[in-house]
Amino acid sequence: MEKMIEVRLTLNGEPRSVCADSRMLLVELIRDVLDAKGTRVGCLTGDCGACTVLLDGEVRKSCLVLAAAISDHDVRTIEGLDRIERLQEAFIAENGFQCGFCTSGMLVAAAELLRRNPLPSHEEIRRGISGNLCRCTGYESIVDAVYRAAWGKGSRGGLAGAG
Incomplete structure (x- = not known):
């Protein structure tokens, strides 16, 4: 028998209050109850990072x-x-996405990295997104995208800059 509880939170700046199964995961609450579909359900084991949010x-x-x-x-x-x-x-x-499945979680992790460290090196970017898996890009284009966002320039392909 499921036990329903009241969950009060602020989601994306908006106070919300909903009833949910006490066993429900936050990703399920976000997507299925609160209808914020940008957060992806990937592995459900914490390995892929598609469900990355800021708490x-x-x-x-x-x-x-x-x-x-x-x-x-x-x-x-x-x-x-x-x-x-x-x-x-x-x-x-920088073509930092292909299928797009990991992109929302990757952007959340990258945005938080840039908030904490506005001008990261390539190595700091790799560490900052290390909890997020991408099966398509090989990561270099994602690292280059975060670098471009931080430094205002690309680092490969004939573009000025170094990292």
Whole structure:
């Protein structure tokens, strides 16, 4: 028998209160109950990072968090990130995505990295996105995109810059 609980949170700046199964994962609450579809369901084991969100400003994999544990907390998904246009444009310019499945989680992790470290090196970028898997790109284009967003220039393919 499922036990329903009230979950109160701030999702992308908006206070919300919903009833949810006490066993529900945060990723399920975000997608299925609160209808924020940008957060992806990937592995459900914390390995892929497709479900990456910011929980009280910290990068977290929402498939590893019970919805019951987030009452009175702030959750930001890809839909609620401020000022990520430069990062999105850099992903397009550097071909930082192919199938797009990992992109929302990758952007959340990258945006938080750039908030903490506005001018990261390539190695710092690799560490910053290391919790997110991409099966398509080989990561170099993603690293280059984050670098471009930070430094305002590319680092490969004849573009000025170094890292």
